[in-house]
Amino acid sequence: MWCVPELNERYIANMEDVLALYERPYNPKQPVVCLDEKPITLHADVRPATAAKPGREARRDSEYERRGTANAFLAVEPKAGRHFCFPTRDRSGFQFAQVVLELAMSYPKATRIHLVMDNLNIHCEKSLTAAFGSQIGSQIWRRFAVHHTPKHGSWLNQAEIEIGIFAKQCLGKRRIPDFRTLRRECKAWSRRINKAATKINWQFDRKDARKAFGYDKNCFTRS
Numbered sequence: 626m627w628c629v630p631e632l633n634e635r636y637i638a639n640m641e642d643v644l645a646l647y648e649r650p651y652n653p654k655q656p657v658v659c660l661d662e663k664p665i666t667l668h669a670d671v672r673p674a675t676a677a678k679p680g681r682e683a684r685r686d687s688e689y690e691r692r693g694t695a696n697a698f699l700a701v702e703p704k705a706g707r708h709f710c711f712p713t714r715d716r717s718g719f720q721f722a723q724v725v726l727e728l729a730m731s732y733p734k735a736t737r738i739h740l741v742m743d744n745l746n747i748h749c750e751k752s753l754t755a756a757f758g759s760q761i762g763s764q765i766w767r768r769f770a771v772h773h774t775p776k777h778g779s780w781l782n783q784a785e786i787e788i789g790i791f792a793k794q795c796l797g798k799r800r801i802p803d804f805r806t807l808r809r810e811c812k813a814w815s816r817r818i819n820k821a822a823t824k825i826n827w828q829f830d831r832k833d834a835r836k837a838f839g840y841d842k843n844c845f846t847r848s
Contacts, residue, residue: 632838639775641842644831646739646772647783651704656732659741660700660724661784662716663791667692669802695804697811698724701787706822710791710811714804718752722762725753729768740769741782748773783825794818 646657669690696716700709711727713720725740732738742748748771754762774781795814801807835842 632840636775636778637838637840639773640778640781640834641831643741643772643774643781644829644834646741647703647827648830653705654734654736655739656702656705656707656735657739657741658700658702658728659782659784659787660698660728661742661779661782661788662745663697663699663788664716665695665697665712665796665801665807667695667802667804667807668800670800692802695807696720697791697807699784699787699791700724700728701784701825703783703825703827706819706824708787708815708818708823710795710815712804712808712811716747718747719756721747722753722756725769726757726765729765732768735768738769739772741772741774741784743774743779743782744776783827786825790818790823 649657669692694715696713698709698711698713698720700711701707709728709731711720711724713723728738728740750763750766753766756762757765779785791814795810801810831842
């Protein structure tokens with residue numbers, strides 16, 4: 626969201642780093658992947674929906690039963706139109722580690738994977754070493770070059786756009802009653818959007834940022 630409480634040197638440095646990354650030409654050897662999470666509330670219908678009839682749409686009862694929560698890690702390689710959806714039962718460091726491993730395995734020929742994400746406490750090497758051990762966890766983590774968005778700068782993460790697409794196309798206004806159904810729906814959506822190879826056309830660059838926020842590119846120190 627466009628919420629900038631203080632435009633300090635760290636915010637500008639992180640913003641410029643992410644935007645510079647987006648400005649690079651597409652390089653399959655160094656893919657740029659954006660990652661974020663979305664909490665999902667599971668709901669089940671209490672009464673069956675009324676079937677559609679000529680002249681009347683199908684109707685769903687307003688009453689529902691809450692079935693707990695789940696989570697989905699969404700990742701996207703914007704310039705390649707490659708999409709990843711990882712439904713999980715919770716948002717833990719262990720689940721994050723599994724997602725990072727899956728991403729590393731998805732790019733076997735990459736020399737370095739550039740990973741854009743926020744500063745959530747589980748977004749760190751410690752999550753991987755706790756899940757896989759120090760040696761293997763660190764080895765996986767070294768496959769990535771991490772680019773953190775600034776605090777209150779989630780709008781810089783193209784995974785936010787991916788979440789919006791996922792929420793509209795996959796979740797919609799339907800009620801998903803259980804994790805099994807969520808996993809099935811996520812798999813179907815991933816297959817469909819990857820077949821279409823839908824790309825994200827990011828337009829905001831460093832020049833736009835300097836104009837919008839009114840700072841000079843030489844008036845900050847990169848941290």
